[in-house]
Amino acid sequence: MPTPSTARPEWTIPIDPALQAELERHVLVTSWDKLLGMVDTVYNWGRRSALWPLGFGLACCAIEMICTASSRFDIARFGAEVFRGSPRQADVMIVSGTVTKTMMPMIARLYDQMPEPKYVISMGACASGGGPFKEGYNVVSGIDKYLPVDVYVPGCPPTPQALLHGLITLQRKIDGEKLDIPAIGRKGNTPWYDPDANRDVPVPVLGPDLIDVRTLELTAERTAAGLTEAREATLPRPALIPAPRPEVPEAEEAADGQAESAAAPSGRAMSKIELIRAKSRGEAVPEGAAATAAKKAPARPSRKARVAPSRPTLVWLGDDGLKDLAGRLDSEFGEGTATVVRAALLVPAGKLLDVSSFLRDRNPIRYDYLASLQGVHYEDCIELTYHLDSTASPGSLIQLRVRAAEAEGEGEVPSVIGVWPGADFQEREAYDMMGVRFSGHPNLTRILMWEGFAYYPLRKDFLEPYYEGPAKVFPSRIEEGRGQHHRAEEFNPFGSNVKIPKGFRGWDGLDPAADAKGFGQMPRGTGVDVQELDTEQFVLSMGPQHPSTHGVFRMNLRVDGETVVGLKPVMGYMHRNHEKIGERNTFLMNFPFTDRLDYFTSMLNNHGYALAVEQLMGDDAKVPERAEHIRVIMAELNRVASHMWSIGFLLNDLGAFFTPALYAIEERELILDLFEWAAGSRMMCNYFRFGGVAFDLPPGWVDRCSAIVNDRLGRKIDELDALLSENEILKDRSRGIGVLSREQAIAFSTAGPVLRASGVPYDIRRAAPYSIYDRFEFDVVTATGGDVYDRYHVRLREMRESVRILGQALRALPEGPILPGKKSYQIKVPAGEAYSRVENAKGELGYYIVADGGPTAYRYHVRSPSFINLTALEAMCLGHTVADVVGILGSLDIVLGEVDR
Numbered sequence: 001m002p003t004p005s006t007a008r009p010e011w012t013i014p015i016d017p018a019l020q021a022e023l024e025r026h027v028l029v030t031s032w033d034k035l036l037g038m039v040d041t042v043y044n045w046g047r048r049s050a051l052w053p054l055g056f057g058l059a060c061c062a063i064e065m066i067c068t069a070s071s072r073f074d075i076a077r078f079g080a081e082v083f084r085g086s087p088r089q090a091d092v093m094i095v096s097g098t099v100t101k102t103m104m105p106m107i108a109r110l111y112d113q114m115p116e117p118k119y120v121i122s123m124g125a126c127a128s129g130g131g132p133f134k135e136g137y138n139v140v141s142g143i144d145k146y147l148p149v150d151v152y153v154p155g156c157p158p159t160p161q162a163l164l165h166g167l168i169t170l171q172r173k174i175d176g177e178k179l180d181i182p183a184i185g186r187k188g189n190t191p192w193y194d195p196d197a198n199r200d201v202p203v204p205v206l207g208p209d210l211i212d213v214r215t216l217e218l219t220a221e222r223t224a225a226g227l228t229e230a231r232e233a234t235l236p237r238p239a240l241i242p243a244p245r246p247e248v249p250e251a252e253e254a255a256d257g258q259a260e261s262a263a264a265p266s267g268r269a270m271s272k273i274e275l276i277r278a279k280s281r282g283e284a285v286p287e288g289a290a291a292t293a294a295k296k297a298p299a300r301p302s303r304k305a306r307v308a309p310s311r312p313t314l315v316w317l318g319d320d321g322l323k324d325l326a327g328r329l330d331s332e333f334g335e336g337t338a339t340v341v342r343a344a345l346l347v348p349a350g351k352l353l354d355v356s357s358f359l360r361d362r363n364p365i366r367y368d369y370l371a372s373l374q375g376v377h378y379e380d381c382i383e384l385t386y387h388l389d390s391t392a393s394p395g396s397l398i399q400l401r402v403r404a405a406e407a408e409g410e411g412e413v414p415s416v417i418g419v420w421p422g423a424d425f426q427e428r429e430a431y432d433m434m435g436v437r438f439s440g441h442p443n444l445t446r447i448l449m450w451e452g453f454a455y456y457p458l459r460k461d462f463l464e465p466y467y468e469g470p471a472k473v474f475p476s477r478i479e480e481g482r483g484q485h486h487r488a489e490e491f492n493p494f495g496s497n498v499k500i501p502k503g504f505r506g507w508d509g510l511d512p513a514a515d516a517k518g519f520g521q522m523p524r525g526t527g528v529d530v531q532e533l534d535t536e537q538f539v540l541s542m543g544p545q546h547p548s549t550h551g552v553f554r555m556n557l558r559v560d561g562e563t564v565v566g567l568k569p570v571m572g573y574m575h576r577n578h579e580k581i582g583e584r585n586t587f588l589m590n591f592p593f594t595d596r597l598d599y600f601t602s603m604l605n606n607h608g609y610a611l612a613v614e615q616l617m618g619d620d621a622k623v624p625e626r627a628e629h630i631r632v633i634m635a636e637l638n639r640v641a642s643h644m645w646s647i648g649f650l651l652n653d654l655g656a657f658f659t660p661a662l663y664a665i666e667e668r669e670l671i672l673d674l675f676e677w678a679a680g681s682r683m684m685c686n687y688f689r690f691g692g693v694a695f696d697l698p699p700g701w702v703d704r705c706s707a708i709v710n711d712r713l714g715r716k717i718d719e720l721d722a723l724l725s726e727n728e729i730l731k732d733r734s735r736g737i738g739v740l741s742r743e744q745a746i747a748f749s750t751a752g753p754v755l756r757a758s759g760v761p762y763d764i765r766r767a768a769p770y771s772i773y774d775r776f777e778f779d780v781v782t783a784t785g786g787d788v789y790d791r792y793h794v795r796l797r798e799m800r801e802s803v804r805i806l807g808q809a810l811r812a813l814p815e816g817p818i819l820p821g822k823k824s825y826q827i828k829v830p831a832g833e834a835y836s837r838v839e840n841a842k843g844e845l846g847y848y849i850v851a852d853g854g855p856t857a858y859r860y861h862v863r864s865p866s867f868i869n870l871t872a873l874e875a876m877c878l879g880h881t882v883a884d885v886v887g888i889l890g891s892l893d894i895v896l897g898e899v900d901r
């Protein structure tokens with residue numbers, strides 16, 4: 001028989017008589033509200049002291065977020081013990097990093113899956129407002145456009161301590177909360193809290209752009225009215241320059257002539273910035289104004305648009321070798337097959353496949369390695385450039401040029417996948433960004449944007465929705481723009497940075513549940529024979545938010561039981577418009593953006609970018625000895641830090657959750673301290689400058705660095721080796737798994753430890769030496785098995801080689817200047833082309849720059865080792881189990897900032 005309930009008159013809810021007696025005996029209840037207040041206190045204490053964060057890591061900030069779990073910062077002391085992998089188990093979502101349009105629907109869906117009450121911490125400038133990527137064509141300017149944010153943590157990135165402070169702030173907020181208790185009719189102070197409510201901000205849709213379905217009607221109306229087109233009519237258009245021609249000296253003269261005749265519009269004296277911008281656009285302006293301008297600021301000879309010497313990269317085949325090669329191709333395939341155009345071979349698209357096969361298989365130097373492939377939008381064509389090297393004769397790099405029609409969607413060239421399978425993702429990228437079709441490509445779909453996106457963003461005529469001009473400095477920030485400063489929203493007809501073509505009619509077909517990003521990326525069976533139970537195959541989507549994918553990356557797997565029989569990487573969830581921004585930024589302003597590519601290796605990224613621009617600048621950017629040494633020291637420290645992290649987290653992937661990673665993070669922290677001391681920042685160091693480095697080393701830095709290098713790192717590497725290399729579980733889980741043969745590794749254009757673990761001794765520091773690497777003794781580490789274990793072991797041994805280089809560089813570090821002249825914010829970069837190559841921790845990091853003599857790059861492309869290494873992923877995974885896929889991906893050591901750029 002149930003216990004009859006009794007109620008005190010002033011209490012409105014029934015209470016168990018036994019409990020009532022107990023309360024009256026032991027608790028002094030002066031009023032129900034006070035009791036509830038105590039309950040709130042206890043309840044809030046419980047909630048705030050056991051926050052379960054869903055670490056929603058999107059980009060660089062995520063790494064600082066992960067560091068809060070290390071022993072140095074120890075998030076557990078702040079009441080948030082364990083990062084959750086599932087939204088169902090979490091009550092606070094820490095959005096750390098850049099929120100892209102591609103990722104936004106995923107974030108909203110996962111937020112919806114968290115139980116109430118739930119909170120959001122926005123970590124970093126990007127999550128809070130778009131940060132440095134604000135309003136890029138694939139970036140959302142702040143997560144609060146779609147989620148209710150409780151705490152904003154400023155910084156780019158915020159330090160781990162700043163995130164912990166954010167956590168404390170959230171805890172204080174929770175302390176002050178009173179939840180609604182409808183059962184007793186109590187209203188709390190959290191009107192948002194309704195455990196049964198459906199979300200009021202619907203999941204946005206990836207259509208021709210990201211579409212907020214709350215504004216669907218308005219957006220459709222404005223699109224029909226042609227507001228995008230009307231706005232664009234008022235914007236300055238970037239000037240297109242013609243593709244390079246063989247007759248260089250005349251072109252040079254013409255460029256100089258243009259610079260000389262630059263003049264002011266409508267009789268008004270041109271400002272300095274107008275002159276620079278007019279020149280960069282290639283515009284001719286009336287002569288009178290030029291004279292006026294000249295009077296204001298007398299033109300120096302250096303003001304003329306200089307042309308850099310023609311060479312594709314610092315170490316290459318050379319002029320004579322290139323002429324011989326052109327002659328050989330002509331005699332093989334007919335006169336006119338290859339024309340030397342500015343130190344590269346121009347080949348007709350129709351002969352590309354023949355020429356490619358010849359270069360790989362029959363030329364005396366076998367060009368078996370496609371280092372890089374990219375497109376440039378010129379006035380008269382889209383030019384595809386192919387950088388080729390030979391693994392047998394490294395340093396013989398050549399550049400091929402192939403031209404396609406300029407008009408949007410008209411360009412077509414044959415795919416070279418059959419010759420160099422490493423072209424796969426690179427051709428898809430050129431298609432996605434430039435609209436060039438590659439005939440014969442088996443899967444020519446968008447790779448960084450999504451199917452259905454309406455534009456080709458790296459064509460020069462693609463104007464981004466927000467921006468007021470194609471290149472910095474924007475008119476509203478310079479003298480003629482005084483009083484005309486606008487907010488982003490005013491520039492945009494939609495109130496946010498979306499751009500939809502007037503002809504778009506498919507509003508009714510927009511579906512928030514559609515998978516625009518994964519569409520077309522479902523792997524087909526690849527003939528892997530599974531000799532086990534007769535099971536149904538199915539497609540499994542891993543990612544784009546999954547603890548094992550090392551960032552916002554997705555793999556669509558076709559599995560037969562546990563066996564992988566097909567795999568397609570799906571990327572672009574972190575595409576932050578890096579190259580478009582690089583063409584908008586002035587050369588100097590682009591440095592900090594390179595930090596954020598592979599956000600573990602900002603020093604190495606800086607180095608590569610500096611080399612590309614310095615190649616164009618020639619002696620104006622000759623690096624002094626001290627700076628060269630400092631550069632090498634920073635680069636090698638960074639390699640050790642990156643490899644440490646990579647090994648620690650590979651062990652996570654293999655099942656040894658977090659202990660090895662904690663050891664690795666500890667060493668990395670010591671290196672980050674050195675970076676912070678010298679550059680002012682732990683991760684985003686922005687430390688290199690054209691011709692040197694930004695600051696000299698502070699007093700005491702060399703001693704501290706030497707102590708870490710000489711007394712600690714070697715010992716710690718030995719410790720890792722002793723703990724891991726002979727560990728039976730590690731060996732069982734990594735030996736013979738994810739094997740990439742030597743031939744496959746070269747064919748897929750893999751680089752770095754991935755390539756070397758397959759037995760190819762190709763390291764840019766030796767293959768095409770840069771900086772002062774040719775002065776140091778170190779070995780190029782290789783292995784022969786090409787499996788997960790060898791990739792781990794190559795990294796481990798490479799750290800020892802870095803320590804060797806560090807010891808030599810620290811001992812040889814001379815006194816002297818760190819820059820060739822005074823610090824300057826005015827960089828003059830001659831017109832020309834340059835491809836720089838550095839050995840990043842992940843492999844060959846290349847920067848391809850086309851400069852037109854203006855203050856910004858005309859074309860800026862990054863050859864990303866993480867991106868290209870992924871081309872081999874499917875081949876490495878076929879026939880293995882799902883659990884092995886996690887380890888194989890970990891052994892590639894990808895960083896999404898660099899994959900997606």
Ligand code: SF4
Pocket residue numbers: 059060061062096097098123124125126127131132155156157158596684
């Ligand atoms: S750029 Fe990177 S570090 Fe800066 S706020 Fe964005 S995600 Fe964080």
